[in-house]
Amino acid sequence: MGVFKNMGIKFANRMENIKSSAIRELLKLTEQPDIISFAGGLPAPELFPIKELEKVCSRVLNEEGQAALQYSSTDGFLPLRIQIAERMKKLGVECTAQNILITSGSQQGLEFSGRIFINEGDVVICESPSYLGALNAFKAYLPKFVEIPMDEEGMIVDELEKALEQYPNAKFIYTIPDFQNPTGRTMNLERRKRLMDLAIKYDMPVLEDNPYGELRFEGEHLPTLKSFDTKGLVIHLGTFSKIFCPGLRLGWVIAEPEILQKYIIVKQGADLQCSSIAQREIYRFMEMYDIDEHIANLINVYRRRRDLMIETMKAEFPSNITFTHPEGGLFAWATLPEGVDAADVLKKALEEKVAFVPGEPFYPNGGNANHCRLNYSNMPEEKIVEGIKRLGKVLKSL
Amino acid sequence: MGVFKNMGIKFANRMENIKSSAIRELLKLTEQPDIISFAGGLPAPELFPIKELEKVCSRVLNEEGQAALQYSSTDGFLPLRIQIAERMKKLGVECTAQNILITSGSQQGLEFSGRIFINEGDVVICESPSYLGALNAFKAYLPKFVEIPMDEEGMIVDELEKALEQYPNAKFIYTIPDFQNPTGRTMNLERRKRLMDLAIKYDMPVLEDNPYGELRFEGEHLPTLKSFDTKGLVIHLGTFSKIFCPGLRLGWVIAEPEILQKYIIVKQGADLQCSSIAQREIYRFMEMYDIDEHIANLINVYRRRRDLMIETMKAEFPSNITFTHPEGGLFAWATLPEGVDAADVLKKALEEKVAFVPGEPFYPNGGNANHCRLNYSNMPEEKIVEGIKRLGKVLKSL
Numbered sequence: 001m002g003v004f005k006n007m008g009i010k011f012a013n014r015m016e017n018i019k020s021s022a023i024r025e026l027l028k029l030t031e032q033p034d035i036i037s038f039a040g041g042l043p044a045p046e047l048f049p050i051k052e053l054e055k056v057c058s059r060v061l062n063e064e065g066q067a068a069l070q071y072s073s074t075d076g077f078l079p080l081r082i083q084i085a086e087r088m089k090k091l092g093v094e095c096t097a098q099n100i101l102i103t104s105g106s107q108q109g110l111e112f113s114g115r116i117f118i119n120e121g122d123v124v125i126c127e128s129p130s131y132l133g134a135l136n137a138f139k140a141y142l143p144k145f146v147e148i149p150m151d152e153e154g155m156i157v158d159e160l161e162k163a164l165e166q167y168p169n170a171k172f173i174y175t176i177p178d179f180q181n182p183t184g185r186t187m188n189l190e191r192r193k194r195l196m197d198l199a200i201k202y203d204m205p206v207l208e209d210n211p212y213g214e215l216r217f218e219g220e221h222l223p224t225l226k227s228f229d230t231k232g233l234v235i236h237l238g239t240f241s242k243i244f245c246p247g248l249r250l251g252w253v254i255a256e257p258e259i260l261q262k263y264i265i266v267k268q269g270a271d272l273q274c275s276s277i278a279q280r281e282i283y284r285f286m287e288m289y290d291i292d293e294h295i296a297n298l299i300n301v302y303r304r305r306r307d308l309m310i311e312t313m314k315a316e317f318p319s320n321i322t323f324t325h326p327e328g329g330l331f332a333w334a335t336l337p338e339g340v341d342a343a344d345v346l347k348k349a350l351e352e353k354v355a356f357v358p359g360e361p362f363y364p365n366g367g368n369a370n371h372c373r374l375n376y377s378n379m380p381e382e383k384i385v386e387g388i389k390r391l392g393k394v395l396k397s398l
Numbered sequence: 399m400g401v402f403k404n405m406g407i408k409f410a411n412r413m414e415n416i417k418s419s420a421i422r423e424l425l426k427l428t429e430q431p432d433i434i435s436f437a438g439g440l441p442a443p444e445l446f447p448i449k450e451l452e453k454v455c456s457r458v459l460n461e462e463g464q465a466a467l468q469y470s471s472t473d474g475f476l477p478l479r480i481q482i483a484e485r486m487k488k489l490g491v492e493c494t495a496q497n498i499l500i501t502s503g504s505q506q507g508l509e510f511s512g513r514i515f516i517n518e519g520d521v522v523i524c525e526s527p528s529y530l531g532a533l534n535a536f537k538a539y540l541p542k543f544v545e546i547p548m549d550e551e552g553m554i555v556d557e558l559e560k561a562l563e564q565y566p567n568a569k570f571i572y573t574i575p576d577f578q579n580p581t582g583r584t585m586n587l588e589r590r591k592r593l594m595d596l597a598i599k600y601d602m603p604v605l606e607d608n609p610y611g612e613l614r615f616e617g618e619h620l621p622t623l624k625s626f627d628t629k630g631l632v633i634h635l636g637t638f639s640k641i642f643c644p645g646l647r648l649g650w651v652i653a654e655p656e657i658l659q660k661y662i663i664v665k666q667g668a669d670l671q672c673s674s675i676a677q678r679e680i681y682r683f684m685e686m687y688d689i690d691e692h693i694a695n696l697i698n699v700y701r702r703r704r705d706l707m708i709e710t711m712k713a714e715f716p717s718n719i720t721f722t723h724p725e726g727g728l729f730a731w732a733t734l735p736e737g738v739d740a741a742d743v744l745k746k747a748l749e750e751k752v753a754f755v756p757g758e759p760f761y762p763n764g765g766n767a768n769h770c771r772l773n774y775s776n777m778p779e780e781k782i783v784e785g786i787k788r789l790g791k792v793l794k795s796l
Contacts (some may be wrong), residue, residue, distance in 0.1 A: 008601025009631070010569070011660060012517050012539070018663050042469055050463035057455040065448035069643035071440055104502060104669035111668050115538075119410050137667045140513075141410070171408070203406025233407070245467035247674035262409060265416050269535045270509050271502035275673055276645035 018140050029350055036387035038309075039355040041181065041330055042378040047298055048245045049289065056284045060277060068277040074268045076102025076252075077279035083286055084238070084252055091213070092227035093236060099254050101263050102274045106211055106239040106251040109263070111137040112270070113172070113207050113235065116262045118143045123170035125163055127155045129362030129371070131181040134174060134209065138364075145364035146170065152324070154180070154187030157194045164202050172205040172235075177225060178213035179329025182362045182373035186327055189222055196228040205259075206234045211242050211251075212329035214295055217303035219327045232256035240282055242330065243295050248278040299328075302377050306332070308384045309376040316392030323374075330377040333359070336370040336395070343369065345394060352390040416538050427748055434785035436707075437753040439579065439728055440776040445696055446643045447687065454682045458675060466675040472666045474500025474650075475677035481684055482636070482650055489611070490625035491634060497652050499661050500672045504609055504637040504649040507661070509535040510668070511570070511605050511633065514660045516541045521568035523561055525553045527760030527769070529579040532572060532607065543762035544568065550722070552578070552585030555592045562600050570603040570633075575623060576611040577727025580760045580771035584725055587620055594626040603657075604632045609640050609649075610727035612693055615701035617725050630654035638680055640728065641693050646676040697726075700775050704730070706782045707774040714790030721772075728775040731757070734768040734793070741767065743792060750788040 029035070060068050075081070081097035088095055103109045110133065118124065118141035126135070128147030135145070146167055148159045155175060164170070173195070177187040187195070199206045208225045226236040232255075239251035253263050267273070285291070309332060313323055323334040336342060342358035349355060359371025376384060427433070458466050473479070479495035486493055501507045508531065516522065516539035524533070526545030533543070544565055546557045553573060562568070571593070575585040585593070597604045606623045624634040630653075637649035651661050665671070683689070707730060711721055721732040734740060740756035747753060757769025774782060 009603055009657070010515075010567075012513065012515055012520075012569075014517075015514055015660055018660075018667065040469070045464035045468045048464060048467040050459050050467065053463075053467070054456055054459045057459065058452055061448050061452045061455065065451075066443035066446060069446040069448065069451070069645035070443045071438070071639075071644045107667075108669040115410065116413055117408075117410055119412075122410075133667075133670070140664075140667055169408075171410075205407055241469075246469045247467035249669065249671070249673045259407070262413055262416075266538075269416065269505075269531075269538055270668070271506040271647065272531070273647070275647045275676060278673060278676070 014140055014142070017142060029355070035350070035353050035355050036379060036383045036390070037355045038374040038376065038379065038387060039357050040378060041375055043242055043246065043298070043330075044301060044377055047301060049285070049294060052285065052289050053281065056281050056288060059288075060280045060284055064280060068280045070276060072273055072276040072279075074273050075264050076100065076274060077276070077283060080279050080283040081252075083283060088238070088254065092223045093254065094227075095254050098257055099260060101253045101260055101267060102279060103251045103253055103267065104249045104271065104274055105241055105246065106209060106237040107133055107137065108270070109237040109251060109253045110134045110209065112253070112263050112266045114138040114141045115266055117171040117205065123167040124172060124174060125160065125167070125170050126174040126364065127176070127180060129182055129359060129368065130174065130364065131176060131209065132361050135362070135364045138174070143171070147363065147365060150180075150183060150185055152185060154185050154191055155195070157191045157198070160195060161198055164198055164204065168202055170204065172207050173199065174207045174209065175225070176209045178210060178222070179215065179326050179331070181212070181329070182331055182357070182359065183333040184324045184326025184329055184331045186222065192222065192225055193228060196225055199233050200231050203231070204233065208234050208236045210236060211239045214243050215299055215302060215330070216328035217299055217306060226254065232259070235259060243298070244282065244285070244291065248275070248282065250274060250278055250282055302330070305376040305379070305381060305384055308381055309374065309388060312385050312388035313392070316389050318392075318395055321395060330375050332374045332376060334372045334374060336372070338370055340398060341369040342372050345372070345398070348394045348397070349391055352394055354387045354390040354394075356391070412538055412540070415540060427753070433748070433751050433753050434777060434781045434788070435753045436772040436774065436777065436785060437755050438776060439773055441640055441644065441728075442696070442699060442775055445699060447683070447692060450683065450687050451679065454679050454686060457686075458678045458682055462678060466678045468674060470671055470674040470677075472671050473662050474498065474672060475674070475681060478677050478681040479650075481681060486636070486652065490621045491652065492625075493652050496655055497658060499651045499658055499665060500677060501649045501651055501665065502647045502669065502672055503639055503644065504607060504635040505531055505535065506668070507635040507649060507651045508532045508607065510651070510661050510664045512536040512539045513664055515569040515603065521565040522570060522572060523558065523565070523568050524572040524762065525574070525578060527580055527757060527766065528572065528762065529574060529607065530759050533760070533762045536572070537762070541569070545761065545763060548578075548581060548583055550583060552583050552589055553593070555589045555596070558593060559596055562596055562602065566600055568602065570605050571597065572605045572607065573623070574607045576608060576620070577613065577724050577729070579610070579727070580729055580755070580757065581731040582722045582724025582727055582729045583731075584620065590620065590623055591626060594623055597631050598629050601629070602631065606632050606634045608635060609637045612641050613697055613700060613728070614726035615697055615704060624652065630657070633657060641696070642680065642683070642689065646673070646680065648672060648676055648680055700728070703774040703777070703779060703782055706779055707772065707786060710783050710786035711790075714787050716790075716794055719793060728773050730772045730774060732770040732772060734770065736768055738796060739767040740770050743770070743796070746792045746795070747789055750792055752785045752788040752792075754789070
């Protein structure tokens with residue numbers, strides 16, 4: 001193509017708020033094969049059920065190939081939606097297929113939530129810190145973020161109550177109650193109940209993002225916020241990315257039909273529907289194999305990796321650095337001394353061929369640069385030990 | 399779930415402009431198996447290369463299963479983007495992988511275009527009529543549509559010139575030059591050149607939607623608008639939905655890097671990336687098999703179906719009904735006498751178990767209810783004849 005000469009082109013104003021981040025550029029470096037990366041949120045690819053999926057693919061193409069390759073309905077493949085509803089019931093969420101829309105990962109559910117709820121200047125309430133991908137999706141719609149501080153038991157609900165008093169017209173509360181991204185923290189049972197009491201009091205929609213809830217290594221499963229939802233306020237997002245594989249791009253939204261209808265209409269305009277064949281493949285996989293057995297295997301591997309990461313951090317990190325002890329999920333969160341910028345630490349770490357994500361972008365209003373998000377699901381055990389040792393060396397040198 | 403009690407929930411203002419259409423409800427009836435449907439834009443499922451795809455799937459899972467099921471880059475699988483760039487060169491579009499983003503069908507490219515360009519009240523210029531799915535995607539961003547009338551040679555470029563004089567700050571021209579949806583018309587060569595001269599004069603972005611261009615039954619291939627683009631103004635949308643299959647949900651955007659970067663950032667927030675495995679499957683398919691041979695087969699089948707539809711319309715429709723003679727693509731367009739509402743005709747047609755799409759929703763500013771879009775790609779030959787006979791009976795009864 002020719003030289004770029006189209007200086008006259010005017011984009012929409014909203015594009016000024018959607019920028020590629022400096023950190024994303026830095027993280028491109030982590031894709032080099034010699035880097036030990038704790039940066040991504042990637043599952044362990046060696047655990048993907050590849051052989052099983054090969055059988056599933058053949059069967060789907062042989063038995064229902066025409067339907068699998070044709071257009072299909074916007075809300076999603078009905079047998080898959082029924083199957084998801086049945087799985088959700090086991091997790092304490094009463095729903096039927098009519099409450100479920102299939103999305104391109106839970107990221108699409110997040111983006112749609114921004115589009116459906118946020119007018120410019122509207123308040124969105126979220127944990128501080130919160131998931132970067134959600135914050136960026138919401139930012140396109142120009143909200144004001146009100147951050148609720150967390151402790152080891154998750155979002156501090158006393159602070160949420162104050163925020164709701166101050167912003168009763170906030171559009172929604174965005175929360176990841178289980179093994180939160182980025183901190184790995186889990187909201188305790190009492191706070192879940194209180195959060196829902198407050199949501200009901202204020203008629204406040206709750207966007208419950210739950211990609212990791214089934215990956216619990218220890219302790220008791222806690223009920224979802226949706227299971228306390230007597231007023232149809234909770235929009236629950238799920239995904240196959242962490243319990244099966246992300247490459248098929250399938251997640252789901254659960255909501256009251258009147259709310260779900262908005263998501264379905266937006267889905268129609270966004271991309272018509274999710275992959276027909278991918279939906280049938282996941283459905284068949286869950287029919288032919290035991291996904292819970294697969295998840296149990298993931299949990300065993302990830303638990304060992306978490307243990308190794310935590311043990312090695314204890315041994316190798318300076319004592320003025322604290323870190324969370326996640327009971328599940330993919331991430332731990334380290335806090336450096338005040339005044340230390342984790343982005344600077346990352347630059348030094350990359351020289352030692354080890355990577356993580358600096359914490360600042362997880363705070364929608366900025367600040368809090370002294371944190372590191374550390375993923376333990378994607379690296380094999382020996383690399384976790386070696387990588388944390390290298391990171392310890394960098395941290396000691398500060 | 400409980401009764402819907404969340405009357406306090408407030409959606410974003412933009413949702414007021416995104417509504418499920420009455421016609422969509424009507425068209426749900428066309429999904430009954432005993433209906434002969436000319437309504438959808440569906441390819442012929444009996445021509446999907448199912449056996450070949452089964453071999454492709456096995457190979458991808460065996461040889462590159464971990465990468466195929468893992469997260470991958472937002473812009474898309476590089477070997478596929480290189481392959482698309484090479485195919486596009488054969489169609490006269492000079493581009494490289496750096497100009498290409500993989501999207502979830504071209505619908506996603508359309509939706510992103512609305513998001514990237516349209517502020518509330520901005521002018522979008524389009525053919526009259528134009529593709530419903532694009533219009534709906536744009537409508538979410540509240541533009542003003544300026545419709546340019548068409549004749550048998552496509553958009554009337556004299557009228558476009560007047561519109562550009564009146565609206566020099568319009569955001570883009572949206573056009574489907576080849577075998578347009580809904581009319582089946584093709585823009586002639588002279589108009590393509592003049593349209594691009596005007597676009598260059600006004601620094602006006604052109605959104606060239608090209609899902610059907612390779613499905614030409616007769617006559618000479620006409621160069622794309624992109625091939626006349628000396629100023630980087632054309633954003634060209636392509637898709638595998640009509641030349642391969644829609645179920646994998648893969649299309650592409652071609653644009654100058656400075657423009658494409660906006661699409662990539664929006665894609666990241668929208669759903670992170672397209673299916674890793676679907677991209678590798680289409681790539682491998684094109685390596686292992688001859689997609690042009692497959693397309694030649696589609697063309698032969700669709701040409702016969704078009705011929706049958708046109709011949710039967712000539713024989714069975716009242717003489718006051720005119721219709722287009724598409725040289726390719728999936729659709730013909732019938733014009734009923736002024737004052738006849740095709741939505742009423744559809745209701746009667748459904749009683750005779752035959753369906754089409756009434757024309758009005760293809761006009762963004764409404765009106766023009768006396769048209770029918772007729773798809774001929776999806777029904778076998780005997781059903782085309784029978785369906786058009788039934789429709790002729792309904793039309794004669796008016």
